[in-house]
Amino acid sequence: MKAITANRLEDGRVVYRKAEGGWTQHFEDAARYSDDALDSALEAALAEEGVVVGPYAIDVEGAALSGAKLRRESIRLFGPTAGSTREAAKQGADHVQI
Amino acid sequence: MYRYDEIDDTLVRERVEEFRGQVAARIKGDLTEDQFKPLRLMNGVYLQLHAYMLRVAIPYGVLSSDQLRMLAHVARTYDRGYGHFTTRQNIQYNWPRLVDIPEILDQLASVEMHAIQTSGNCIRNTTTDPFAGAAADEVSDPRPWCELIRQWSTLHPEFTYLPRKFKIAVTGAKADRAAIGVHDIGLRLVAGENGDIGFEVHAGGGQGRTPRVAVKLRDFVGQRDLLAYLTAILRVYNLAGRRDNMYKARIKILVESMGADAFTEAVEDEFARLKNGPLTIPVEEIERVAAHFLPPAADPRPVAKSADPAFLRWKAHNVKPHKVDGLRSVVVSLKPTGKTPGDASAGQMDALADLADRYGLSEIRVTKEQNLVLPHVAAADLADLHAVLAGLELATPNAGLASDIVSCPGLDYCNLANARSIPLAQAISKRLAETGLDEPAGELTIKISGCINACGHHHVANIGLLGVDKKGEEVYQLTVGGVADGQSAVGKILGPGFTADSAVEAVLTVVRVFTERRTGAETFIETLGRIGADPFKEAVYAD
Numbered sequence: 001m002k003a004i005t006a007n008r009l010e011d012g013r014v015v016y017r018k019a020e021g022g023w024t025q026h027f028e029d030a031a032r033y034s035d036d037a038l039d040s041a042l043e044a045a046l047a048e049e050g051v052v053v054g055p056y057a058i059d060v061e062g063a064a065l066s067g068a069k070l071r072r073e074s075i076r077l078f079g080p081t082a083g084s085t086r087e088a089a090k091q092g093a094d095h096v097q098i
Numbered sequence: 099m100y101r102y103d104e105i106d107d108t109l110v111r112e113r114v115e116e117f118r119g120q121v122a123a124r125i126k127g128d129l130t131e132d133q134f135k136p137l138r139l140m141n142g143v144y145l146q147l148h149a150y151m152l153r154v155a156i157p158y159g160v161l162s163s164d165q166l167r168m169l170a171h172v173a174r175t176y177d178r179g180y181g182h183f184t185t186r187q188n189i190q191y192n193w194p195r196l197v198d199i200p201e202i203l204d205q206l207a208s209v210e211m212h213a214i215q216t217s218g219n220c221i222r223n224t225t226t227d228p229f230a231g232a233a234a235d236e237v238s239d240p241r242p243w244c245e246l247i248r249q250w251s252t253l254h255p256e257f258t259y260l261p262r263k264f265k266i267a268v269t270g271a272k273a274d275r276a277a278i279g280v281h282d283i284g285l286r287l288v289a290g291e292n293g294d295i296g297f298e299v300h301a302g303g304g305q306g307r308t309p310r311v312a313v314k315l316r317d318f319v320g321q322r323d324l325l326a327y328l329t330a331i332l333r334v335y336n337l338a339g340r341r342d343n344m345y346k347a348r349i350k351i352l353v354e355s356m357g358a359d360a361f362t363e364a365v366e367d368e369f370a371r372l373k374n375g376p377l378t379i380p381v382e383e384i385e386r387v388a389a390h391f392l393p394p395a396a397d398p399r400p401v402a403k404s405a406d407p408a409f410l411r412w413k414a415h416n417v418k419p420h421k422v423d424g425l426r427s428v429v430v431s432l433k434p435t436g437k438t439p440g441d442a443s444a445g446q447m448d449a450l451a452d453l454a455d456r457y458g459l460s461e462i463r464v465t466k467e468q469n470l471v472l473p474h475v476a477a478a479d480l481a482d483l484h485a486v487l488a489g490l491e492l493a494t495p496n497a498g499l500a501s502d503i504v505s506c507p508g509l510d511y512c513n514l515a516n517a518r519s520i521p522l523a524q525a526i527s528k529r530l531a532e533t534g535l536d537e538p539a540g541e542l543t544i545k546i547s548g549c550i551n552a553c554g555h556h557h558v559a560n561i562g563l564l565g566v567d568k569k570g571e572e573v574y575q576l577t578v579g580g581v582a583d584g585q586s587a588v589g590k591i592l593g594p595g596f597t598a599d600s601a602v603e604a605v606l607t608v609v610r611v612f613t614e615r616r617t618g619a620e621t622f623i624e625t626l627g628r629i630g631a632d633p634f635k636e637a638v639y640a641d
Binding site (some may be wrong): 007009010011012013014037046049050053054067068069070071074075076077080081083084086 | 124125127130145146148149150178179180182192193195196197380436438441443500507509510511518520521523568570572
């Protein structure tokens with residue numbers, strides 16, 4: 001199965017395509033597409049250039065990410081695995097949302 | 099420091115308003131992403147994995163305390179409380195919202211800063227020795243020349259759409275701390291036969307997927323001819339450089355394909371046409387710019403002796419000689435054990451700006467090693483300064499040591515990366531501390547890149563790591579023997595790649611073999627040259 005992801009135009013944050021159209025930051029709310037349904041969904045996503053940048057399909061298996069780009073997509077979903085932003089999150093800085 | 103004149107100020111302000119309109123047009127839908135992308139890139143705005151990234155230019159790595167406070171303000175107000183200082187002496191913010199960036203640029207303009215030409219196929223920020231104007235071994239101060247190059251190259255109509263990006267580095271000292279051998283153009287200030295100061299000119303160096311050491315085009319170019327000679331090089335490149343393949347578009351590929359002699363001849367022909375023309379720099383203009391970079395006054399105060407071991411260790415590694423009596427330059431390490439190389443919090447930036455005002459003539463430098471420098475500190479103030487820096491986690495005594503690791507942001511942030519860099523840097527830093535190898539190894543460079551674009555400068559590291567993706571797994575190639583300072587050389591791959599965990603131990607093994615096999619005060623490169631790579635290879639691949 002596939003899901004569709006992009007970056008939100010206004011702030012660049014990672015978003016996922018919802019089944020009813022529109023976008024969410026919550027991967028669990030992302031629509032899953034069969035190969036047959038993917039093309040038309042991607043076409044619709046690409047048409048929303050005023051909302052998102054660069055929509056593309058990613059591999060999913062059940063409720064989880066999968067496929068050759070798993071690490072990259074996991075980092076996009078969960079945030080940096082290391083670095084100052086991560087450290088700030090651990091310390092509970094309220095301006096950090098990962 | 100150089101201060102903007104009316105032309106500089108107007109240019110930057112107008113650029114901010116132009117970009118404000120472009121962002122508004124993109125949000126409104128009047129510009130497509132294809133139309134907007136080149137516009138945002140020309141203003142330093144990338145789209146990375148999680149968010150937009152804004153790269154702010156720090157011209158030749160020189161900052162005033164007010165500018166550093168503004169960078170702290172941007173980090174605190176528009177980002178997540180941090181900034182990342184880069185290997186090109188700039189700063190990057192990893193989380194700004196696109197809609198906020200025009201306002202960020204407007205505020206940066208109020209302290210004479212911008213993000214112009216921090217991306218795109220144009221002449222990028224010129225880099226130089228972070229100890230410029232202070233270094234005891236300096237032949238001549240490179241900063242006035244960097245400033246003249248900045249003014250000449252900013253929005254240069256002929257060189258705004260080059261085949262590929264273009265980087266110029268200038269060194270004014272005998273020791274090359276600007277890595278001129280791995281830049282598109284490298285300039286070394288030298289004294290000519292009659293004692294006049296001019297430039298030794300190198301071109302065609304670079305890192306990335308095809309690392310090359312620059313070739314020397316000229317032993318000497320006179321000061322007034324500098325811009326004419328640079329124009330000649332850029333013009334030959336702009337006309338003959340490849341535009342059909344971005345991986346073969348850098349000047350290093352052109353120099354190699356033409357051959358150094360033919361390339362030099364083409365440059366000399368063009369220079370002959372330009373010499374004594376309008377590009378000849380008026381003496382008055384050289385003097386006007388140079389007047390912004392006067393040397394500081396000597397400080398005759400006596401220096402009290404200290405027996406504090408922490409201070410003495412910091413002084414031994416992080417305090418550098420100064421050309422003016424009673425002054426020293428101080429490296430402020432952004433490499434505490436286990437932390438992210440090059441990151442500084444807003445609080446640290448604010449505090450350092452205050453310290454620069456109190457102890458350092460209000461000036462700060464950024465280094466290509468991702469540290470900061472207070473270039474002009476009185477020797478009499480060093481102990482007091484150290485005490486305050488220590489409380490800010492800014493007094494790690496490791497400048498130039500193995501734990502002074504250079505690292506790109508890698509796959510944790512970067513859209514181009516294939517593998518992570520920061521976690522490896524953190525792990526190596528911790529292991530060096532645990533094993534106690536850092537101090538015995540002495541000066542040694544470790545640099546990590548998360549992809550072949552080599553922003554972490556791994557090619558020119560004594561010990562380099564390059565992250566690649568092999569069927570979804572992060573694999574790291576280990577190189578040894580790279581050098582950026584002095585006689586530039588590209589490191590060679592030691593053998594098969596490593597997983598992340600084993601790469602960390604492999605690096606530690608190379609450091610350990612070096613400490614066991616070195617003779618006297620040999621550097622890593624000298625030991626490697628004497629014993630060859632085999633002892634390192636045997637130890638690293640022993641199991």
